[in-house]
Amino acid sequence: MPFEVVTAPSQPDSEVGAKLVEMAHEAGADLLVMGSYSHGSLREQLFDGATEGVLRSADLPVLMQHQDA
Numbered sequence: 276m277p278f279e280v281v282t283a284p285s286q287p288d289s290e291v292g293a294k295l296v297e298m299a300h301e302a303g304a305d306l307l308v309m310g311s312y313s314h315g316s317l318r319e320q321l322f323d324g325a326t327e328g329v330l331r332s333a334d335l336p337v338l339m340q341h342q343d344a
Contacts, residue, residue, distance in 0.1 A: 280302060292328015307333065311341045 281302045283295075299307045311326045329337060 290328060291325040292330070293332040295325060295329055296332045296334070304335065306336045306338060308338045309340075311339045 279302065280285070281304075283298060297306065307329065309326075310327065315324060326339070329339075
């Protein structure tokens with residue numbers, strides 16, 4: 276089964292997660308694959324992380340590999 280890898284430079288944007296989901300749709304993806312990193316709870320509250328954004332806005336399957344930072 277063929278697949279295409281799409282990458283994008285990170286952006287200092289609080290809506291990175293939603294943008295990743297949007298890009299997956301634009302690419303015609305059936306699955307979003309991404310890495311996930313933990314940060315402190317205060318940092319997560321102050322700066323919305325890409326992982327949380329994807330989990331909130333994803334309307335397609337997401338395969339995530341979690342790793343502590």
